Amino acid sequence: MKKRMNKIVLILMMTISVMSYANSMYAVKTTKTNTVLTLNNVKKGNKLIIKDTNLLVLYRESIKENGTYKKGFDLTALPDGNYYFELDKDVEIIMIPFKVVSNTVTFDKQKESVIYKPTVRVDDNHVFVSRLSLEAEPLKIKMYYRESQNYDTSMILSEEIENTKIVERIYELSKEKTGEYTIVFESQGRSFTEKIKF
16 A cells, blocks of 8 residues: 555656646747747757658757757748647657647647657666656557577567556566567657667
């Protein structure tokens, strides 16, 4: 019972911190012809992408410096429709939706979302996998193995996890099977890949 209460308190604290974090993560200022996007706490290598609802990439940029990113965009030139900024960070993807109607750009804070990427940590022959999903989105995990001297790859694990907000898994790799392991995660229409040499 105590362990369950600790998990509930942890989830509640994470939800509150995520909501306040998302609000301080960025700022948008729009004029008639220009939208200035300011992103706080970015790292060099984070990716900023503009997509439409068909997932067509309209703009892509790799962040060049740590700290605060600020840039103006003329979004009024886009055809009428729904779009979103996507900030791809180390362990999360922040989605900032906006709409263009008759050369007017509006942002809807209610539709903002954060996708948490699965994280992988290796300790000796143990692989620790964790993922947070406040909406308990399904997560598919597939693990493939390839021997060092061989080009053939075989799937050694396939698992689908549903209705779970906090995923925590530990996989033990065989010490006799050295080579390359590839873990493929699928969730929310996205795929994430992690490679491990063991």
